[in-house]
Amino acid sequence: MRFLLDTEQRAFAESLDAMLTAAGTPAVARAWGRGEHAVGRAVWARLAEAGVFALAAPEAYEGVGPLPVELAVAFVELGRHAVPGPLVETVTATVLLAGLDDPGPAERLLPALVSGKAMATVAPAPGSYALDGDAAETRLSLDPAAGGLRLAPGHGPVRPSLDPARRLTHLSPGGELLAPHAPLPHALTWARLAVAAQALGVGLSLLDRTVAYVRQRKQFGVSVGSFQAVKHRLADAKVALEFARPLVFGAAVTLDPVDAAAAKVTACEAAYTTARTALQLHGAIGYTAEYDLSLWLTKARALRTAWGAPAECRDMVLSGGGRRR
Numbered sequence: 001m002r003f004l005l006d007t008e009q010r011a012f013a014e015s016l017d018a019m020l021t022a023a024g025t026p027a028v029a030r031a032w033g034r035g036e037h038a039v040g041r042a043v044w045a046r047l048a049e050a051g052v053f054a055l056a057a058p059e060a061y062e063g064v065g066p067l068p069v070e071l072a073v074a075f076v077e078l079g080r081h082a083v084p085g086p087l088v089e090t091v092t093a094t095v096l097l098a099g100l101d102d103p104g105p106a107e108r109l110l111p112a113l114v115s116g117k118a119m120a121t122v123a124p125a126p127g128s129y130a131l132d133g134d135a136a137e138t139r140l141s142l143d144p145a146a147g148g149l150r151l152a153p154g155h156g157p158v159r160p161s162l163d164p165a166r167r168l169t170h171l172s173p174g175g176e177l178l179a180p181h182a183p184l185p186h187a188l189t190w191a192r193l194a195v196a197a198q199a200l201g202v203g204l205s206l207l208d209r210t211v212a213y214v215r216q217r218k219q220f221g222v223s224v225g226s227f228q229a230v231k232h233r234l235a236d237a238k239v240a241l242e243f244a245r246p247l248v249f250g251a252a253v254t255l256d257p258v259d260a261a262a263a264k265v266t267a268c269e270a271a272y273t274t275a276r277t278a279l280q281l282h283g284a285i286g287y288t289a290e291y292d293l294s295l296w297l298t299k300a301r302a303l304r305t306a307w308g309a310p311a312e313c314r315d316m317v318l319s320g321g322g323r324r325r
Helices: 007-023 025-033 038-049 068-080 087-098 104-115 184-216 228-254 257-287 293-303 310-322
Strands: 120-123 138-143 148-151 176-179
Touching: 007 025, 007 038, 007 068, 025 038, 025 293, 068 087, 068 184, 068 228, 087 104, 087 120, 087 138, 087 184, 104 138, 184 228, 184 257, 184 293, 228 257, 257 293, 257 310
Parallel strands: 120 138
Antiparallel strands: 138 148, 148 176
């Protein structure tokens, strides 16, 4: 099976790439990590104008979707540029709200998410951390055991994270009960698809930056990239990422929970492998927070456990997610 993007999808990716390159996203990510959200919100507004947050929302709620393939295209670019913010969580909240039996909460909350006027975050279980609870206006808390979905009234203090641009908070307990039963499995599939695409973009950026670095860095009078061992490491990373790419877009086509889990674990492991290669080939400079590479290194590590640890996703794939029963 071949997964080729059509002309419009390629043009969408190119327009996002151009816009995010012009935005200078490394500086945006650093400001976001310091809790300075103004420039990040400006980028967020431009992403909304491009239609990114409308892709998961049905037309009935001012969206253009659901369009999971286009969402994957967008999230690859968001990962390539290390865009900060609760991107996956806003998509997940959109799917959760749009899937409720009662359309009231969706009619009330989704237009602001689609237009970029509001961000959303989601705590997937009681007591779990939510991403960017201090920046999000719509804070949803889930209780998988009880099946309830609540609109949290606030958030706790920001906790340090491996990725400084991922600001973790607890959500305040209680709040308005939006639904006694939420479509968590469907929303989880979208969340894992978005994480997989974002991780693929992170890995591609790490590989591009490392190839450029080994071409210009010299040892013994020649570029480091001319050494056979370096070529092999980069080739392994390239193969891993290209193996993940069809799984990501295949999951976008099927929206099957098992396919999404396979895409997530494969793309995240490929990005993590590429991060380890990038760090080794850059040497000590790769460790420094001031060097832009660190923005992608930490994100590759953090995405591995976001919305499903590797072992959890592998279990889903091995069990067939119930579809073989």
